[in-house]
Structure formats: C-alpha cells, structure tokens
Amino acid sequence: MAYTKEDILNGSIPQHVAVIMDGNGRWAKQNNMPRLYGHRNGIKAVRQITEAAAECGVKYLTLYAFSTENWNRPAEEVKGLMQLLVSAIENETQTLMKNNVRLLTIGNTAQLPADVAQRLNECIRRTASNTGLTLVLALSYSSRWELQEAIRSIAAEVADGRLSMDNINDQTIAEHLTTRGIPDPDLLIRTSGETRISNFLLWQIAYTELYFTPTLWPDFGKTDFYEAVVDFQKRERRFGKTSEQVAHE
Numbered sequence: 594m595a596y597t598k599e600d601i602l603n604g605s606i607p608q609h610v611a612v613i614m615d616g617n618g619r620w621a622k623q624n625n626m627p628r629l630y631g632h633r634n635g636i637k638a639v640r641q642i643t644e645a646a647a648e649c650g651v652k653y654l655t656l657y658a659f660s661t662e663n664w665n666r667p668a669e670e671v672k673g674l675m676q677l678l679v680s681a682i683e684n685e686t687q688t689l690m691k692n693n694v695r696l697l698t699i700g701n702t703a704q705l706p707a708d709v710a711q712r713l714n715e716c717i718r719r720t721a722s723n724t725g726l727t728l729v730l731a732l733s734y735s736s737r738w739e740l741q742e743a744i745r746s747i748a749a750e751v752a753d754g755r756l757s758m759d760n761i762n763d764q765t766i767a768e769h770l771t772t773r774g775i776p777d778p779d780l781l782i783r784t785s786g787e788t789r790i791s792n793f794l795l796w797q798i799a800y801t802e803l804y805f806t807p808t809l810w811p812d813f814g815k816t817d818f819y820e821a822v823v824d825f826q827k828r829e830r831r832f833g834k835t836s837e838q839v840a841h842e
C-alpha cells in the first residue's frame with residue numbers, strides 16, 4: 594500500500610524524527626556504479642524526506658550524514674562525501690529558505706574541511722530565523738564523542754566551583770550535549786536492513802520508538818516516510834508506566 598500524507602494527519606505527528614540514512618553503497622553496487630553514485634542519489638532522498646517532514650508538521654528532523662567512524666573510510670570516499678556536502682548546501686539553501694527550514698549541525702564540525710565548515714556556517718546563519726522545520730545534520734558525529742565532551746565540560750564546571758556535584762541530574766547532562774534545546778527523538782528510522790544504532794544519539798533515544806526498514810536510503814521516499822509514521826502511530830508509548838495509567842493521562 595502506498596501511504597500518503599492524509600494517512601498520518603489524523604494521528605499524532607512525531608515532534609522529532611531522527612534518521613540513520615544507510616545503504617547508499619549497496620544501492621550503488623546493485624546498480625553497478627561506484628559508491629559515490631549512491632551518495633549522490635542519497636541526497637535526493639534527503640530532499641524528499643525533508644519536504645515530507647516539513648509538510649506534515651514535524652518540528653525537528655535529525656539526519657545522520659557522517660559519523661566519527663566514517664572518517665576511517667577510504668580517503669577518496671571521504672573526499673567525495675565532503676564535496677557532495679558542499680554542493681548540496683550550495684544548491685539547497687534557497688529551497689530551505691523557501692520552505693522556512695532552519696539548519697543546525699551536531700557533531701565535531703571542527704574536523705570538517707575549512708570550505709565545508711564555512712559553507713555550513715553560512716547556511717546556518719542565513720536560515721537562523723526560519724520558524725518551520727529544524728533540520729539537524731549530524732556531521733562527524735558520534736554519541737560517545739558527544740558524551741565525552743559533555744563529561745569533560747561538566748567536570749570542568751565542578752572543578753572550578755560553578756556546578757555542585759550533587760546537582761548533576763538528567764537535565765544537566767542533556768544541557769551539555771550538542772543537542773541541547775532539542776527535544777529527544779520520538780521516532781528513529783534506520784534504512785538498509787541493519788538493526789543497530791552505530792553510535793547515534795545514545796542518550797537521547799532512551800524512550801524513542803525504533804523503526805527499521807530494508808529499503809536502501811536512495812530508494813526511501815515520501816511514502817516510506819509516511820509508512821514509518823503510520824507504524825509509529827500504532828504504538829503505545831508507556832515510558833515505564835502501565836497501559837491503564839497511560840490511558841488515563
């Protein structure tokens with residue numbers, strides 16, 4: 594069945610959807626093409642999903658675009674991905690403006706090549722006052738890197754007396770992550786049939802609904818996105834409580 598926007602608008606729309614965009618390489622292989630061809634086609638899926646999310650009222654869309662571990666890929670692939678990123682930002686900024694989308698990044702962006710960082714910052718600056726969807730690109734991101742940084746800065750605050758050790762709680766930790774100010778994801782989608790998290794948002798997905806699909810990322814379109822949301826809408830989120838308690842809330 595091909596799902597449409599109408600299939601989800603009567604149910605609750607996830608406020609924050611996170612996506613592990615996986616399978617570009619396998620998609621390219623299926624088409625007897627080099628891996629970068631898969632990444633290029635992955636950008637089309639990014640466009641589709643961003644549009645679908647914005648249209649149905651999702652407030653935050655976080656896309657895992659490049660992990661800390663992805664730096665270990667062949668130099669040529671890394672270089673190609675960085676070039677793709679630059680051209681995607683150049684080509685898409687206009688569309689982001691038109692659709693009222695605000696761009697943010699999470700991750701160790703200091704590791705990115707200077708031209709990539711510069712273009713990203715320019716796009717972030719230009720879209721800063723847009724009030725529709727917030728598109729969060731996870732770039733050179735890994736959850737363990739993020740937690741390490743958070744622990745370092747919490748420790749520094751304790752050491753110089755700005756923070757008392759007794760006052761460290763869930764909120765303190767959340768506020769020291771790169772996702773500060775962004776609500777936790779309601780739904781996490783991973784494409785390509787892999788059922789793992791690969792160092793993505795480990796703290797933030799404590800109560801996120803997980804959705805895995807065999808579809809490879811370049812093939813993932815709007816109907817696939819709506820299907821994931823339909824699945825999400827069928828679930829009961831209990832946050833540790835009983836079903837009866839949840840029903841009376």
Ligand code: IPE
Nearest residue numbers: 614615616617618619620658
């Ligand atoms: C996801 O596709 C994109 C990135 C990790 C940058 P992959 O490149 O991981 O594709 P597969 O998993 O090899 O098919």
Ligand code: IPE
Nearest residue numbers: 613614615657658659660791
């Ligand atoms: C996860 O995909 C990272 C991104 C989608 C950016 P990978 O393809 O790198 O993950 P593994 O290696 O299969 O776990």
Ligand code: MG
Nearest residue numbers: 615616617618
């Ligand atoms: Mg992969």
